[in-house]
Amino acid sequence: MTTTKQQSVTKQGRRTVDELVEDIQSLTVEIQELYCSDEIPWVIGYSGGKDSTAVVQLIWNAISALPSEKRSKTIHIITTDTLVENPIVSAWVSNSLKQMKIAAQEQEMPIEPHLLYPEIKDTFWVCLIGKGYPAPRMRFRWCTERLKIQPANRFIRDMVRASGEVILVLGMRKAESNKRAIVMAKHEKGRVRDRLSPRSSLVNALAYTPIEDWRNDEVWIYLNQWGNPWGYSNKDLFSMYRGATADNECPLVVDTSTPSCGDSRFGCWVCTLVNQDKSMEAMIHNDQEKEWLQPLLDIRSELDIHNDWDKRDFRRIYGKVELFERNGDGDDKEVVPIHGPYTKYWREHWLRRVLEAQTKIRQTAPPEMRDIT
Numbered sequence: 001m002t003t004t005k006q007q008s009v010t011k012q013g014r015r016t017v018d019e020l021v022e023d024i025q026s027l028t029v030e031i032q033e034l035y036c037s038d039e040i041p042w043v044i045g046y047s048g049g050k051d052s053t054a055v056v057q058l059i060w061n062a063i064s065a066l067p068s069e070k071r072s073k074t075i076h077i078i079t080t081d082t083l084v085e086n087p088i089v090s091a092w093v094s095n096s097l098k099q100m101k102i103a104a105q106e107q108e109m110p111i112e113p114h115l116l117y118p119e120i121k122d123t124f125w126v127c128l129i130g131k132g133y134p135a136p137r138m139r140f141r142w143c144t145e146r147l148k149i150q151p152a153n154r155f156i157r158d159m160v161r162a163s164g165e166v167i168l169v170l171g172m173r174k175a176e177s178n179k180r181a182i183v184m185a186k187h188e189k190g191r192v193r194d195r196l197s198p199r200s201s202l203v204n205a206l207a208y209t210p211i212e213d214w215r216n217d218e219v220w221i222y223l224n225q226w227g228n229p230w231g232y233s234n235k236d237l238f239s240m241y242r243g244a245t246a247d248n249e250c251p252l253v254v255d256t257s258t259p260s261c262g263d264s265r266f267g268c269w270v271c272t273l274v275n276q277d278k279s280m281e282a283m284i285h286n287d288q289e290k291e292w293l294q295p296l297l298d299i300r301s302e303l304d305i306h307n308d309w310d311k312r313d314f315r316r317i318y319g320k321v322e323l324f325e326r327n328g329d330g331d332d333k334e335v336v337p338i339h340g341p342y343t344k345y346w347r348e349h350w351l352r353r354v355l356e357a358q359t360k361i362r363q364t365a366p367p368e369m370r371d372i373t
Contacts, residue, residue: 048093051171132341295357
């Protein structure tokens, strides 16, 4: 038997462009009502990708339709630059934020963009070369918290301290993955206000996810058919996704049955948590002008060695050796030392490799992208 919820999801998966237009109109009213209902500041998470771009565009268009006297509450747009982002994407996001600031002033919009960075002691190369941390693995994922989460959380906590509460506007969608859908469904059960869910990791922060039920195709329809209010090109965003797709092809999105570019993923160029950097590989393969990225891809491949014990010391940063007891032959127990940071030799090796890549990139990359960090 098909439940009411299943019928709703099925119907939504097949909805027409006219139904999407109705949803956008409904969301516009919802955004305006939420914005005007209290003085709680808004913080929008923006990565420069299609989902967060769609959310910023939705919010911007909805608030700009309000009378100027009602546009009194500041909306903060935050982006965290890990300093090891894909350089193409990093430049795109940085320029987009600059354009947002200019457009907000010209249109008298209460929008303030912020580009956040990790603390120097937490940056990738300080941790890997300076402290000897091994390349990140799923069992030692030291990078995400330091580079991405902490800078954003610091900003949000500062907002909470100043205002008591904050509303986070996020571009999360259930259609991204089954895991994401399960997490979002769990948050829905804890909603304290209509469409607002508490965040377990941030006290007094409520999350608003306006496009949570949209599909990839609907995101692209919205971006391609509705103008970008801060004057940035959504068609160029589409081209960037297309260039990061293996076959360099994104079908023209004409309805919700057309496959889209939604599977392209951008992230840190040093990331060893995935098997390969498919988006950067595709960029290099599809565009001769992006071949200057190859030295970065080479370093990433060299870092991605799972059995790297011969490159690591047993002594921790502070000189301590940690031991691990494991089962040996028969009933015997075997005590073995746990591998720690990279040795001085290998840390010097990675430093040389980064400097060599920097030298090559300064000779071949566009002027605005010639610094690795």
